[in-house]
Amino acid sequence: MSQTAVAVTPEMIALHGITPDEYKLIVQKIGRDPNLTELGMFSVMWSEHCSYKNSKPILKLFPTTGQKVLVKAGEENAGIVDIGDGLAVCFKIESHNHPSAIEPFQGAATGVGGIMRDIFTMGARPIFSMNSLRFGRLELPLTRRLFSGVVAGISHYGNCMGIPTVGGEIYFDECYEGNPLVNAMCVGLVESKGIVKGKASGVGNPVYYVGPATGRDGLGGAAFASKDLSEESHEDRPAVQVGDPFMEKLLMEACLELSRTDALVGMQDMGAAGLTCSTCETAARASLGIEIDLAKVPRRETGMTPYEIMLSESQERMLVIVKKGKESVVETIFEKWDLHAVKIGEVKDGRLMRVYDDGKIVAEVPAKALVDEGPIYIREEQKPAYLAEAQKLDLSQIKAPVDFNLVLKKLLDHPTIASKAWVWQQYDHMVRTDTVFYPGHDAALVRIKGTQKALACSTDCNSLYCYLDPFEGGKIAVAEAARNVVASGARPLGMTNCLNFGNPMKPEVFWTFHQAVDGLSAACRALDIPVTGGNVSLYNESPAGAIYPTPTVGIVGLLENIDQRVPSSFQNDGDLIFLLGQTLNEIGGSHYLHVIHGLKKGLPPRLVLEREAALQHLLLSMVPQKVLASCHDLSEGGLAVTLAESCLHSAQKLGAVIDQIEMVMASALGPHADPHAALRLDALYFGESQSRAVVSVRPENKERLIHEAQRFDVPVFQIGKVGGPNLVVGDKIKLSVAEMDKIFEDAIPRRMAAGSASESVKKS
Amino acid sequence: MKAVVVVFPGSNCDTDCFNVLKDVMKVPVEFVWHKEGSLPDCDLVVLPGGFSYGDYLRTGAIARFSPVMQAVKQHADSGRLVFGICNGFQILLEAGLLPGAMLRNRSLQFICKPVTLRVETVKTAFTQKLTQGSVLEIPIAHGEGNYYCDDDTYQRLADTDSVVFRYASEMGVLGDEFNPNGSRGHIAGIVNERRNVLGMMPHPERASEPVLSMTDGLGIWQSLAGAL
Numbered sequence: 003m004s005q006t007a008v009a010v011t012p013e014m015i016a017l018h019g020i021t022p023d024e025y026k027l028i029v030q031k032i033g034r035d036p037n038l039t040e041l042g043m044f045s046v047m048w049s050e051h052c053s054y055k056n057s058k059p060i061l062k063l064f065p066t067t068g069q070k071v072l073v074k075a076g077e078e079n080a081g082i083v084d085i086g087d088g089l090a091v092c093f094k095i096e097s098h099n100h101p102s103a104i105e106p107f108q109g110a111a112t113g114v115g116g117i118m119r120d121i122f123t124m125g126a127r128p129i130f131s132m133n134s135l136r137f138g139r140l141e142l143p144l145t146r147r148l149f150s151g152v153v154a155g156i157s158h159y160g161n162c163m164g165i166p167t168v169g170g171e172i173y174f175d176e177c178y179e180g181n182p183l184v185n186a187m188c189v190g191l192v193e194s195k196g197i198v199k200g201k202a203s204g205v206g207n208p209v210y211y212v213g214p215a216t217g218r219d220g221l222g223g224a225a226f227a228s229k230d231l232s233e234e235s236h237e238d239r240p241a242v243q244v245g246d247p248f249m250e251k252l253l254m255e256a257c258l259e260l261s262r263t264d265a266l267v268g269m270q271d272m273g274a275a276g277l278t279c280s281t282c283e284t285a286a287r288a289s290l291g292i293e294i295d296l297a298k299v300p301r302r303e304t305g306m307t308p309y310e311i312m313l314s315e316s317q318e319r320m321l322v323i324v325k326k327g328k329e330s331v332v333e334t335i336f337e338k339w340d341l342h343a344v345k346i347g348e349v350k351d352g353r354l355m356r357v358y359d360d361g362k363i364v365a366e367v368p369a370k371a372l373v374d375e376g377p378i379y380i381r382e383e384q385k386p387a388y389l390a391e392a393q394k395l396d397l398s399q400i401k402a403p404v405d406f407n408l409v410l411k412k413l414l415d416h417p418t419i420a421s422k423a424w425v426w427q428q429y430d431h432m433v434r435t436d437t438v439f440y441p442g443h444d445a446a447l448v449r450i451k452g453t454q455k456a457l458a459c460s461t462d463c464n465s466l467y468c469y470l471d472p473f474e475g476g477k478i479a480v481a482e483a484a485r486n487v488v489a490s491g492a493r494p495l496g497m498t499n500c501l502n503f504g505n506p507m508k509p510e511v512f513w514t515f516h517q518a519v520d521g522l523s524a525a526c527r528a529l530d531i532p533v534t535g536g537n538v539s540l541y542n543e544s545p546a547g548a549i550y551p552t553p554t555v556g557i558v559g560l561l562e563n564i565d566q567r568v569p570s571s572f573q574n575d576g577d578l579i580f581l582l583g584q585t586l587n588e589i590g591g592s593h594y595l596h597v598i599h600g601l602k603k604g605l606p607p608r609l610v611l612e613r614e615a616a617l618q619h620l621l622l623s624m625v626p627q628k629v630l631a632s633c634h635d636l637s638e639g640g641l642a643v644t645l646a647e648s649c650l651h652s653a654q655k656l657g658a659v660i661d662q663i664e665m666v667m668a669s670a671l672g673p674h675a676d677p678h679a680a681l682r683l684d685a686l687y688f689g690e691s692q693s694r695a696v697v698s699v700r701p702e703n704k705e706r707l708i709h710e711a712q713r714f715d716v717p718v719f720q721i722g723k724v725g726g727p728n729l730v731v732g733d734k735i736k737l738s739v740a741e742m743d744k745i746f747e748d749a750i751p752r753r754m755a756a757g758s759a760s761e762s763v764k765k766s
Numbered sequence: 767m768k769a770v771v772v773v774f775p776g777s778n779c780d781t782d783c784f785n786v787l788k789d790v791m792k793v794p795v796e797f798v799w800h801k802e803g804s805l806p807d808c809d810l811v812v813l814p815g816g817f818s819y820g821d822y823l824r825t826g827a828i829a830r831f832s833p834v835m836q837a838v839k840q841h842a843d844s845g846r847l848v849f850g851i852c853n854g855f856q857i858l859l860e861a862g863l864l865p866g867a868m869l870r871n872r873s874l875q876f877i878c879k880p881v882t883l884r885v886e887t888v889k890t891a892f893t894q895k896l897t898q899g900s901v902l903e904i905p906i907a908h909g910e911g912n913y914y915c916d917d918d919t920y921q922r923l924a925d926t927d928s929v930v931f932r933y934a935s936e937m938g939v940l941g942d943e944f945n946p947n948g949s950r951g952h953i954a955g956i957v958n959e960r961r962n963v964l965g966m967m968p969h970p971e972r973a974s975e976p977v978l979s980m981t982d983g984l985g986i987w988q989s990l991a992g993a994l
Binding site: 339 | 775776777778779781782785786789799801815816817819820821822875876877878879905907909969971972975977978979
């Protein structure tokens with residue numbers, strides 16, 4: 003049936019999520035009422051996902067420039083940073099939260115596929131993946147289903163692509179019940195002169211569609227409209243696309259092969275909003291027009307309308323702009339990989355995006371109207387009412403625990419802190435034979451063959467901190483990710499972020515969004531880390547309310563010489579252990595307070611940016627001389643958990659004896675500290691004061707470490723020695739490494755197994 | 767010695783094998799695309815790991831129909847060496863160059879981790895420089911590595927000294943707790959009766975450089991280099 007039969011009624015406009023004012027703006031842009039296809043195109047391009055209409059004014063706060071930034075945030079599909087010797091690194095993190103909530107396996111899988119396309123679209127070969135995952139409590143069957151489904155989906159897609167998933171973070175908290183977060187990050191390597199842009203330049207250049215055929219998948223969000231469109235679209239389609247990593251592997255190899263030829267002008271993946279987004283964005287970037295003919299688009303279903311073809315989100319497709327006269331180069335490469343490569347149009351003079359179907363114009367819109375001229379909203383902000391109460395914490399009411407061993411055991415057994423081997427052993431984290439630091443380290447470390455260089459990467463965000471203080475939480479997310487990268491010996495290059503928040507129309511949610519971005523920006527400025535891109539995911543709410551503000555940060559760093567890498571775990575019996583940084587009475591927002599006292603309250607630890615920068619500069623200053631045998635930053639669970647992890651991750655399962663901890667206690671009364679507050683024992687053992695690290699050194703490097711620490715004005719305390727079968731901390735903790743290992747490794751498998759046992763009983 | 771690494775659509779350990787041969791072993795090596803009907807002159811053909819044809823139907827089930835597989839069979843028939851790793855092993859099973867079949871891992875999950883293998887025979891070109899009964903640490907990365915064969919085949923493997931690697935403890939002890947995938951007889955790798963075609967699930971190319979923390983795979987490459 004012809005689409006003109008479907009009238010663009012006010013109801014239809016509302017169904018597309020377009021407000022009356024936005025509709026007026028559309029009419030003004032195109033000088034008439036849009037037809038249904040055009041309405042659909044505006045609806046997706048002006049959605050928050052594509053246009054950032056609610057978040058743009060806030061995102062402008064990010065520092066995005068840097069000497070080594072080759073492609074800035076927002077310019078292309080992903081940012082790119084120079085790493086010297088003619089090489090550059092391309093990286094980005096993106097959310098796939100809502101699809102994963104509905105269908106965890108495919109939702110997560112296509113999230114991985116989408117972010118990988120963003121990377122190889124730029125001509126970069128993806129070399130590793132990371133992720134940040136958040137679920138509800140693992141005790142709930144729904145959480146276990148989502149958790150195992152998401153992990154299996156990431157495993158399925160990443161493993162088949164042959165791109166190692168080398169690390170990430172996983173949190174379990176009730177705020178994510180019903181609304182899990184799946185943030186996938188991909189990092190690629192490209193020769194600086196081989197960067198491919200998503201630009202449709204050169205009038206007369208042919209526009210190619212490559213990859214598998216288009217179907218109706220991904221139309222779920224717009225399915226209401228599809229129902230009226232054609233007889234064959236009656237069947238309800240899932241909103242979640244189905245991924246095919248094998249297709250994407252072929253597409254990646256073909257696109258990278260093409261990028262090494264002189265036939266390529268520009269390339270853009272068809273992700274959200276598929277053909278619509280890729281055509282109008284490439285044209286808008288070149289300030290030119292583009293024409294395509296839908297009759298030429300390969301399809302795997304019959305009777306598809308222009309509306310459906312333009313909005314389909316079928317996976318693993320690309321738009322390729324080819325140098326005129328070089329068509330055969332493209333066709334030969336894609337034929338080799340058994341993929342479609344069909345000329346569907348041409349770059350045109352002017353600014354119009356024109357869509358034909360069988361010779362008839364079905365849409366005609368200025369490309370920039372879709373891409374750059376959408377509405378921008380300054381949303382109302384209001385400090386949330388919950389904060390006053392949540393931030394209140396009277397330390398005198400918090401009793402120090404009697405049995406510190408038990409506290410440490412409980413923390414090691416908490417799924418957020420416990421070993422994630424159950425997860426990362428399902429990921430191929432070794433393929434490409436470049437993974438030097440496996441998951442479990444502070445940062446993943448991946449070497450670059452043919453050079454001495456390696457890339458370090460960490461994803462981080464403590465969302466409880468952000469809930470209690472979004473500004474401070476935002477700062478800490480950046481500081482911690484950077485600290486993890488620095489702990490491995492690498493210098494941070496750039497930051498990508500995935501801003502997961504609730505409904506931006508709620509002033510209280512928007513306030514937290516703004517505060518968090520301010521915090522992220524402040525830390526990036528202080529640590530001199532440019533923001534190179536990312537994504538925004540709003541409306542993360544379940545009936546129980548919004549998730550905690552979760553500005554996930556991914557930081558990539560460069561280690562110039564792989565031989566200078568610093569592992570996170572203890573290396574040698576007899577090495578001396580030092581604590582760097584100041585410990586304060588900071589148990590607000592800590593895991594200890596939550597797990598042991600059942601409280602999610604108080605102010606999270608304060609991050610003093612100058613002190614954080616000093617610590618990171620100190621750590622980096624010691625890399626070339628290889629002063630440190632190990633370095634592990636302090637985060638969830640504080641000093642005790644950091645020491646335990648330093649033992650547990652060591653290849654020989656080395657223990658440690660911390661017998662000089664009173665030095666830290668005494669220092670709380672020193673020049674850096676508040677003279678009125680003696681350090682609480684629980685804050686010393688489990689508090690989460692920022693800008694700290696536990697390092698170990700060979701005895702002969704002791705003086706050098708102390709000297710350097712003094713030079714950077716970082717407090718340094720010799721606290722003990724590596725060795726023995728136990729972790730002994732003062733007179734409060736004595737646990738065998740073997741016992742801790744069992745607790746740490748069993749925490750997640752035990753919960754998953756208990757769940758599957760009780761669930762199978764219910765079924766039978 | 768001259769080697770080739772076959773690239774199927776979906777192979778993803780092709781460059782890893784290539785790099786070990788070229789950069790670590792300094793052996794002349796080239797890639798061969800699966801659509802080729804013939805192989806260049808070479809001593810060793812490596813069928814690398816990965817997900818040939820996306821594991822559609824069954825692992826290795828479609829790759830065995832690739833044009834290059836005829837040439838690989840001829841290469842094997844001529845007595846020269848064929849080495850299938852992970853998906854390469856699965857393809858050799860499907861192609862009938864080795865006996866048996868693969869089932870999904872006992873856990874039904876993909877597993878990537880270092881495992882320990884006991885060297886069961888050194889009477890192959892692939893293991894001649896190893897020590898009988900020694901234990902190697904080499905990683906696995908597969909969802910379907912649960913080797914299965916019928917009783918007659920299993921007996922024949924034993925009678926002909928064709929089991930090359932078994933999953934075992936660090937001390938070389940066999941047991942279910944040391945078998946990551948449930949394979950019959952803890953089998954991790956087998957050789958054909960002519961002893962020139964070897965398939966194994968673990969990835970020696972991932973354990974051949976100190977920077978990767980594991981180097982026990984080197985002995986296999988060195989055995990191959992020494993055999994030719």
